[in-house]
Amino acid sequence: MLTYRFKLYKSKNDKYLEAYNNIACEIWNHCIALERRYYRLFGKHQNKYALMKHLTKLKRLPKYAHWKKLNSQAIQNVVERIDRSYKAFFDHVKQKKGGRKSPPHFCKKKNYKSFTLKQTGYVIDGNSAYIMGRRYKLFKSRNIEGAIKTVTVKKMPTGDWYLCVTTDHEAKRNYARTGNSVGMDFGFKDFLVLSDSVKIQSPEYLKQSLSELKRLSRNLSLKTEGSRNYEKVKRQLAKLHEHIASQRRDFFFKLANDLCRKYDIIGIEDLSLKGMQALWGRKESDLAYGEFVQILEYVAASADKKVVKIDRWAPSTKTCSECGCRVELSLKDRTWICPHCGAVHDRDVNAAINIRNLALAA
Ligand SMILES: [Zn+2]
Incomplete structure (x- = not known):
């Protein structure tokens, strides 16, 4: 369909x-x-x-x-x-x-x-x-x-x-098998962090629209509800929401296609809202998280690739991907050294590697 x-x-x-x-x-x-x-x-x-x-x-x-x-x-x-x-x-x-x-x-x-x-x-x-x-x-x-x-x-x-x-058209994507797999963490700073250390940011134009969105929302809150100016700003705001939604959809489709071209198995965390909220602001995050996963699953299905969802409670962040030991981390710890094996970890990449390993095990 x-x-x-x-x-x-x-x-x-x-x-x-x-x-x-x-x-x-x-x-x-x-x-x-x-x-x-x-x-x-x-x-x-x-x-x-x-x-x-x-x-x-x-x-x-x-x-x-x-x-x-x-x-x-x-x-x-x-x-x-x-x-x-x-x-x-x-x-x-x-x-x-x-x-x-x-x-x-x-x-x-x-x-x-x-x-x-x-x-x-x-x-x-x-x-x-x-x-x-x-x-x-x-x-x-x-x-x-x-x-x-x-x-x-x-x-x-x-x-x-x-x-x-x-x-009823079934879009088929002819992406070759690559034998590669990847884990992804919705990063705190970056949109996605991959297990091979690649960090994907949301595009600049999208960020610009989001700051424009903040400006208009603030503007609307200063107007008297029901006034002609209020209605005008409200329409502008609705137009911008539509614009952002379509920019975001394009970005998500492009990203999903790229990932499915490169990898056969893609591991993601199930329902992690934390990174999205930091990135998009509350209202946008509700839409964005589910939307990307949906698009990724849709593209993967049409390309015969696999998306594996990892239980959101799996301790992917706080486990050393080298030796498997558990550590205590606070949100501030962006990089850390494993007290057991001495491996140096980037917080998000380490999480992505754990997600990849869990996906492969599943
Ligand atoms: Zn370790």
């Missing part, structure tokens, strides 16, 4: 996308209310088929007649999203896996972000997309390969609309 993102040119037809999105939101909230009532009465949640049947009946009533404007598969998709959310929540309750910690909740229209079409309701033809029969122009950056599975129409915080087109 491959997902393409295309930005749509501003159009007078945008108001229809807004209307469809609002209907999807209304249906979402209606279903949540139903599910909650059902849960109170019967102590379980209703399955998606029963919900779908109920909605089909409602559409016949004058009060809900406007729901018919939204493609019925898009309505079905709202029900499926709710179903998935409840399943993830109940899985979490049963401790089967992490999942989501709270059941799905009501959503305001302005926060509802997207609706999804399956086989019908869209046509993509050259640089044009027809959504429910109305034409929108695409910034078409790439040709679409494979058969289209779903089209998600998505509203960004900047007010721009995007199409996310998912196809």
Whole structure:
């Protein structure tokens, strides 16, 4: 599966996308209310088929007649999203896996972000997309390969609309076997530290955007909420967030491709947030950590290479990679000498070597 993102040119037809999105939101909230009532009465949640049947009946009533404007598969998709959310929540309750910690909740229209079409309701033809029969122009950056599975129409915080087109195309990368393996530590100072002592920093342009982000955020906090200036800065901020996200995605893809070209086995720490927080600041770190790992796993899978996740509690930092003895280190100790075998270690490289060894053992 491959997902393409295309930005749509501003159009007078945008108001229809807004209307469809609002209907999807209304249906979402209606279903949540139903599910909650059902849960109170019967102590379980209703399955998606029963919900779908109920909605089909409602559409016949004058009060809900406007729901018919939204493609019925898009309505079905709202029900499926709710179903998935409840399943993830109940899985979490049963401790089967992490999942989501709270059941799905009501959503305001302005926060509802997207609706999804399956086989019908869209046509993509050259640089044009027809959504429910109305034409929108695409910034078409790439040709679409494979058969289209779903089209998600998505509203960004900047007010721009995007199409996310998912196809069944399997991108294959022909990277040769190298016989090499590597361990990586999300460094404190550097973005990544590799077990062969290579340190990878986040690119300068990304750092510049991040300081601009700080400046705008500070600027926004000085404006009166709701004022025209406030709205203006808020839009600028949303635009910059979008810009940073796409710069970061490009950087991550390039890095992931480089790593998969060089190594057959890549060991990483599972869920280490410490380095990311130092590097990106809190808000960015939440997105960045998971995103890089996801991209790396995606690229590795398409290149037939292996990513091995090491238990985050494994003492990779505080073990000497030469002799295996445990040491006590404080965060200040950037380099240290093993009291047992005398090896001199760079803190992050030593950790990366341990991660590599654990990955190879796994
Ligand atoms: Zn040692």
